[in-house]
Amino acid sequence: MTKTEQKTDSHPRNILDKGFVKLVDFMGGDDRAVDSARVSFGSKSKGEEQDKRLIEYLLKHQHHTPFEHCVFQFHIKCPIFVARQWMRHRWGSFNEISARYSQVKEEFYIPEKFRVQDKLNKQGSVNGNSFDNEKLLTEYSASITASYKTYKSLLSGGVAREMARMALPVAQYTQFYWTANARSLLNFLSLRMDAHAQLEIREYADAMAEIFRQKMPWTWNAFKKIQGYTGCRNKALCASDDKETA
Numbered sequence: 001m002t003k004t005e006q007k008t009d010s011h012p013r014n015i016l017d018k019g020f021v022k023l024v025d026f027m028g029g030d031d032r033a034v035d036s037a038r039v040s041f042g043s044k045s046k047g048e049e050q051d052k053r054l055i056e057y058l059l060k061h062q063h064h065t066p067f068e069h070c071v072f073q074f075h076i077k078c079p080i081f082v083a084r085q086w087m088r089h090r091w092g093s094f095n096e097i098s099a100r101y102s103q104v105k106e107e108f109y110i111p112e113k114f115r116v117q118d119k120l121n122k123q124g125s126v127n128g129n130s131f132d133n134e135k136l137l138t139e140y141s142a143s144i145t146a147s148y149k150t151y152k153s154l155l156s157g158g159v160a161r162e163m164a165r166m167a168l169p170v171a172q173y174t175q176f177y178w179t180a181n182a183r184s185l186l187n188f189l190s191l192r193m194d195a196h197a198q199l200e201i202r203e204y205a206d207a208m209a210e211i212f213r214q215k216m217p218w219t220w221n222a223f224k225k226i227q228g229y230t231g232c233r234n235k236a237l238c239a240s241d242d243k244e245t246a
Protein backbone atom coordinates (compact mmCIF):
# COMPACT_ATOMS: atom_id res chain seq x y z
CA MET A 1 0.00 0.00 0.00
CA THR A 2 1.31 3.47 -0.85
CA LYS A 3 0.80 5.81 2.06
CA THR A 4 -0.58 9.24 1.22
CA GLU A 5 2.54 10.99 2.59
CA GLN A 6 4.68 9.14 0.04
CA LYS A 7 2.69 10.61 -2.84
CA THR A 8 3.44 14.26 -2.10
CA ASP A 9 6.71 16.10 -1.69
CA SER A 10 5.19 18.96 0.25
CA HIS A 11 6.68 20.06 3.54
CA PRO A 12 4.55 22.27 5.81
CA ARG A 13 4.95 25.94 4.88
CA ASN A 14 5.04 28.06 8.01
CA ILE A 15 2.55 30.91 7.97
CA LEU A 16 2.07 33.72 10.53
CA ASP A 17 3.59 33.01 13.94
CA LYS A 18 2.33 29.45 14.53
CA GLY A 19 0.36 28.40 11.45
CA PHE A 20 1.10 26.28 8.40
CA VAL A 21 -0.19 24.99 5.09
CA LYS A 22 0.67 21.48 4.01
CA LEU A 23 -0.34 19.67 0.85
CA VAL A 24 -1.59 16.28 2.03
CA ASP A 25 -2.58 14.85 -1.33
CA PHE A 26 -3.01 15.82 -4.93
CA MET A 27 -4.78 14.23 -7.88
CA GLY A 28 -4.49 15.22 -11.53
CA GLY A 29 -2.37 17.89 -13.14
CA ASP A 30 -2.38 20.04 -16.27
CA ASP A 31 -2.62 16.92 -18.42
CA ARG A 32 -5.69 15.71 -16.51
CA ALA A 33 -7.50 18.98 -17.25
CA VAL A 34 -6.49 18.72 -20.93
CA ASP A 35 -7.59 15.09 -21.26
CA SER A 36 -10.85 15.84 -19.46
CA ALA A 37 -11.60 18.64 -21.91
CA ARG A 38 -10.62 16.60 -24.99
CA VAL A 39 -12.76 13.64 -24.02
CA SER A 40 -15.56 15.65 -25.64
CA PHE A 41 -13.89 14.97 -29.02
CA GLY A 42 -12.61 11.51 -28.09
CA SER A 43 -8.94 12.61 -28.06
CA LYS A 44 -6.11 13.37 -25.61
CA SER A 45 -2.95 15.49 -25.47
CA LYS A 46 -1.85 17.15 -28.74
CA GLY A 47 1.59 18.24 -27.50
CA GLU A 48 2.76 20.96 -25.16
CA GLU A 49 2.00 24.08 -27.21
CA GLN A 50 -1.52 23.04 -28.18
CA ASP A 51 -2.27 21.80 -24.67
CA LYS A 52 -1.15 25.10 -23.13
CA ARG A 53 -3.31 27.00 -25.61
CA LEU A 54 -6.28 24.79 -24.76
CA ILE A 55 -5.87 25.48 -21.02
CA GLU A 56 -5.77 29.21 -21.69
CA TYR A 57 -8.86 28.95 -23.91
CA LEU A 58 -10.77 26.98 -21.28
CA LEU A 59 -10.03 29.51 -18.53
CA LYS A 60 -10.65 32.52 -20.74
CA HIS A 61 -14.04 31.25 -21.85
CA GLN A 62 -14.95 29.96 -18.41
CA HIS A 63 -15.12 26.33 -19.47
CA HIS A 64 -14.10 25.47 -15.95
CA THR A 65 -15.32 21.90 -15.49
CA PRO A 66 -12.13 20.14 -16.79
CA PHE A 67 -10.26 21.68 -13.84
CA GLU A 68 -12.63 19.99 -11.41
CA HIS A 69 -10.85 16.68 -12.09
CA CYS A 70 -7.71 17.95 -10.35
CA VAL A 71 -7.96 17.88 -6.57
CA PHE A 72 -5.83 19.31 -3.76
CA GLN A 73 -6.07 18.25 -0.13
CA PHE A 74 -4.49 20.63 2.39
CA HIS A 75 -3.84 20.50 6.11
CA ILE A 76 -4.12 24.02 7.50
CA LYS A 77 -3.38 25.57 10.86
CA CYS A 78 -4.63 29.13 11.20
CA PRO A 79 -6.36 31.46 13.66
CA ILE A 80 -10.13 31.04 13.96
CA PHE A 81 -10.79 34.46 12.36
CA VAL A 82 -8.92 33.27 9.23
CA ALA A 83 -10.76 29.94 9.28
CA ARG A 84 -14.08 31.81 9.37
CA GLN A 85 -13.18 33.62 6.17
CA TRP A 86 -11.93 30.37 4.64
CA MET A 87 -15.08 28.43 5.40
CA ARG A 88 -17.16 30.89 3.40
CA HIS A 89 -15.76 29.05 0.36
CA ARG A 90 -18.47 26.48 -0.11
CA TRP A 91 -16.86 24.55 -2.96
CA GLY A 92 -14.70 22.29 -0.88
CA SER A 93 -14.76 19.81 1.98
CA PHE A 94 -13.76 20.70 5.51
CA ASN A 95 -12.95 18.64 8.58
CA GLU A 96 -11.83 20.59 11.63
CA ILE A 97 -10.34 19.71 15.00
CA SER A 98 -13.09 19.61 17.62
CA ALA A 99 -12.84 21.66 20.78
CA ARG A 100 -15.69 19.51 22.09
CA TYR A 101 -13.54 16.36 21.90
CA SER A 102 -10.14 17.68 22.87
CA GLN A 103 -8.71 20.44 25.02
CA VAL A 104 -7.57 23.50 23.15
CA LYS A 105 -3.84 24.28 23.33
CA GLU A 106 -2.56 27.68 24.39
CA GLU A 107 -1.85 28.80 20.83
CA PHE A 108 -2.91 32.27 19.79
CA TYR A 109 -1.96 34.53 16.92
CA ILE A 110 0.25 37.33 18.11
CA PRO A 111 0.96 39.74 15.23
CA GLU A 112 4.34 41.40 15.04
CA LYS A 113 2.69 44.75 14.56
CA PHE A 114 -0.85 46.10 14.60
CA ARG A 115 -2.05 47.89 11.48
CA VAL A 116 -4.23 51.00 11.34
CA GLN A 117 -7.69 51.28 9.76
CA ASP A 118 -7.53 51.93 6.00
CA LYS A 119 -9.42 55.12 5.09
CA LEU A 120 -10.13 54.06 1.50
CA ASN A 121 -10.95 50.36 1.85
CA LYS A 122 -13.33 50.45 4.80
CA GLN A 123 -12.79 46.75 5.57
CA GLY A 124 -9.02 46.95 5.29
CA SER A 125 -5.92 48.01 7.16
CA VAL A 126 -2.60 49.62 6.30
CA ASN A 127 0.75 50.01 8.01
CA GLY A 128 0.97 53.02 10.29
CA ASN A 129 2.68 54.21 13.42
CA SER A 130 0.06 56.39 15.03
CA PHE A 131 0.11 54.30 18.22
CA ASP A 132 2.47 52.63 20.66
CA ASN A 133 2.66 49.15 19.13
CA GLU A 134 4.62 47.61 22.01
CA LYS A 135 2.19 48.84 24.62
CA LEU A 136 -0.87 47.64 22.69
CA LEU A 137 0.73 44.26 21.99
CA THR A 138 1.40 43.82 25.70
CA GLU A 139 -2.24 44.69 26.45
CA TYR A 140 -3.45 42.28 23.75
CA SER A 141 -1.25 39.41 25.00
CA ALA A 142 -2.45 39.96 28.57
CA SER A 143 -6.07 39.72 27.43
CA ILE A 144 -5.35 36.51 25.47
CA THR A 145 -3.55 34.98 28.45
CA ALA A 146 -6.47 35.89 30.71
CA SER A 147 -8.93 34.23 28.30
CA TYR A 148 -6.94 31.02 28.32
CA LYS A 149 -6.71 31.12 32.11
CA THR A 150 -10.50 31.42 32.29
CA TYR A 151 -10.84 28.50 29.85
CA LYS A 152 -8.62 26.31 32.03
CA SER A 153 -10.40 27.44 35.16
CA LEU A 154 -13.82 26.57 33.69
CA LEU A 155 -12.50 23.12 32.75
CA SER A 156 -11.00 22.46 36.13
CA GLY A 157 -14.23 23.68 37.72
CA GLY A 158 -16.07 20.91 35.87
CA VAL A 159 -17.49 22.82 32.88
CA ALA A 160 -17.72 20.76 29.65
CA ARG A 161 -15.14 21.47 26.91
CA GLU A 162 -17.89 22.56 24.51
CA MET A 163 -18.87 25.35 26.89
CA ALA A 164 -15.47 26.27 28.34
CA ARG A 165 -14.26 27.15 24.83
CA MET A 166 -16.73 30.05 24.77
CA ALA A 167 -14.10 32.00 26.74
CA LEU A 168 -11.55 31.75 23.90
CA PRO A 169 -10.95 34.56 21.36
CA VAL A 170 -10.91 34.32 17.55
CA ALA A 171 -7.10 34.61 17.65
CA GLN A 172 -7.06 30.98 18.88
CA TYR A 173 -5.40 28.63 16.38
CA THR A 174 -7.45 25.84 14.84
CA GLN A 175 -6.60 23.09 12.35
CA PHE A 176 -8.56 21.63 9.49
CA TYR A 177 -8.31 19.62 6.30
CA TRP A 178 -9.60 21.32 3.18
CA THR A 179 -10.09 19.46 -0.07
CA ALA A 180 -10.88 21.53 -3.14
CA ASN A 181 -10.68 21.01 -6.86
CA ALA A 182 -8.51 23.26 -9.01
CA ARG A 183 -11.50 25.30 -10.18
CA SER A 184 -12.54 26.12 -6.63
CA LEU A 185 -8.96 26.69 -5.54
CA LEU A 186 -8.42 29.24 -8.34
CA ASN A 187 -11.57 31.04 -7.20
CA PHE A 188 -10.22 31.06 -3.64
CA LEU A 189 -6.83 32.35 -4.81
CA SER A 190 -8.30 35.10 -6.98
CA LEU A 191 -10.33 36.37 -4.00
CA ARG A 192 -7.86 35.77 -1.17
CA MET A 193 -4.60 36.82 -2.85
CA ASP A 194 -6.27 40.07 -3.78
CA ALA A 195 -5.26 43.31 -2.06
CA HIS A 196 -8.81 43.62 -0.65
CA ALA A 197 -8.46 40.42 1.36
CA GLN A 198 -7.11 40.52 4.91
CA LEU A 199 -3.34 40.28 5.09
CA GLU A 200 -3.39 37.18 7.31
CA ILE A 201 -5.46 35.06 4.86
CA ARG A 202 -3.39 36.43 1.96
CA GLU A 203 -0.33 34.86 3.54
CA TYR A 204 -2.03 31.46 3.32
CA ALA A 205 -3.30 32.11 -0.21
CA ASP A 206 0.20 33.02 -1.41
CA ALA A 207 1.62 29.76 -0.03
CA MET A 208 -1.15 27.75 -1.67
CA ALA A 209 -0.61 29.53 -4.98
CA GLU A 210 3.02 28.45 -4.83
CA ILE A 211 1.88 24.85 -4.37
CA PHE A 212 -0.63 25.25 -7.21
CA ARG A 213 2.12 26.60 -9.46
CA GLN A 214 4.32 23.59 -8.71
CA LYS A 215 1.57 21.06 -9.37
CA MET A 216 -0.19 22.72 -12.33
CA PRO A 217 2.28 25.19 -13.88
CA TRP A 218 0.50 25.57 -17.24
CA THR A 219 -2.83 26.26 -15.58
CA TRP A 220 -1.21 28.68 -13.13
CA ASN A 221 0.43 30.64 -15.94
CA ALA A 222 -2.79 30.82 -17.95
CA PHE A 223 -4.79 31.87 -14.88
CA LYS A 224 -2.27 34.57 -14.02
CA LYS A 225 -2.29 35.91 -17.56
CA ILE A 226 -6.09 36.03 -17.76
CA GLN A 227 -6.49 37.38 -14.26
CA GLY A 228 -3.94 40.12 -14.98
CA TYR A 229 -2.59 40.10 -11.45
CA THR A 230 -1.42 43.37 -10.02
CA GLY A 231 -2.28 43.03 -6.34
CA CYS A 232 -0.08 40.01 -5.66
CA ARG A 233 2.40 40.54 -2.83
CA ASN A 234 4.68 37.74 -3.99
CA LYS A 235 6.23 39.29 -7.08
CA ALA A 236 8.11 36.13 -8.06
CA LEU A 237 4.89 34.15 -7.98
CA CYS A 238 2.94 36.60 -10.08
CA ALA A 239 5.59 37.90 -12.47
CA SER A 240 4.33 37.85 -16.05
CA ASP A 241 7.47 36.06 -17.30
CA ASP A 242 7.11 33.28 -14.76
CA LYS A 243 9.25 30.24 -15.48
CA GLU A 244 7.56 26.91 -15.03
CA THR A 245 9.05 24.81 -12.28
CA ALA A 246 7.48 21.41 -12.65
Ligand SMILES: Cc1cc2nc3c(=O)[nH]c(=O)nc-3n(C[C@H](O)[C@H](O)[C@H](O)COP(=O)(O)OP(=O)(O)OC[C@H]3O[C@@H](n4cnc5c(N)ncnc54)[C@H](O)[C@@H]3O)c2cc1C
Pocket (backbone or CB within 6 Å): 088, 089, 090, 091, 092, 123, 184, 187, 191, 192, 196, 197, 198
Ligand atom coordinates in the same frame (compact mmCIF):
# COMPACT_ATOMS: atom_id res chain seq x y z
C1 LIG B 1 -12.27 40.80 0.30
C2 LIG B 1 -13.49 40.05 0.74
C3 LIG B 1 -14.39 40.64 1.57
C4 LIG B 1 -15.53 39.96 2.01
N1 LIG B 1 -16.41 40.56 2.85
C5 LIG B 1 -17.52 39.90 3.26
C6 LIG B 1 -18.47 40.50 4.14
O1 LIG B 1 -18.31 41.65 4.53
N2 LIG B 1 -19.53 39.80 4.53
C7 LIG B 1 -19.75 38.51 4.10
O2 LIG B 1 -20.75 37.91 4.48
N3 LIG B 1 -18.87 37.91 3.28
C8 LIG B 1 -17.77 38.56 2.84
N4 LIG B 1 -16.88 37.93 2.02
C9 LIG B 1 -17.11 36.54 1.64
C10 LIG B 1 -17.68 36.43 0.21
O3 LIG B 1 -18.95 37.04 0.12
C11 LIG B 1 -17.77 34.95 -0.22
O4 LIG B 1 -18.66 34.29 0.65
C12 LIG B 1 -16.46 34.23 -0.19
O5 LIG B 1 -15.45 35.00 -0.77
C13 LIG B 1 -16.58 32.89 -0.93
O6 LIG B 1 -16.61 33.16 -2.31
P1 LIG B 1 -17.44 32.28 -3.35
O7 LIG B 1 -18.89 32.33 -3.03
O8 LIG B 1 -17.04 32.75 -4.72
O9 LIG B 1 -16.81 30.83 -3.10
P2 LIG B 1 -17.56 29.41 -3.08
O10 LIG B 1 -18.55 29.38 -1.98
O11 LIG B 1 -16.47 28.38 -3.04
O12 LIG B 1 -18.35 29.36 -4.41
C14 LIG B 1 -17.67 29.24 -5.66
C15 LIG B 1 -18.58 29.71 -6.77
O13 LIG B 1 -19.68 28.82 -6.86
C16 LIG B 1 -20.85 29.53 -7.19
N5 LIG B 1 -21.82 29.34 -6.11
C17 LIG B 1 -21.58 28.79 -4.89
N6 LIG B 1 -22.70 28.75 -4.16
C18 LIG B 1 -23.66 29.31 -4.92
C19 LIG B 1 -25.04 29.59 -4.72
N7 LIG B 1 -25.65 29.32 -3.59
N8 LIG B 1 -25.72 30.16 -5.71
C20 LIG B 1 -25.13 30.46 -6.89
N9 LIG B 1 -23.82 30.25 -7.16
C21 LIG B 1 -23.10 29.68 -6.18
C22 LIG B 1 -20.45 30.98 -7.39
O14 LIG B 1 -20.14 31.18 -8.74
C23 LIG B 1 -19.19 31.09 -6.56
O15 LIG B 1 -18.31 32.11 -6.97
C24 LIG B 1 -15.75 38.62 1.59
C25 LIG B 1 -14.81 38.02 0.74
C26 LIG B 1 -13.70 38.71 0.31
C27 LIG B 1 -12.71 38.03 -0.60
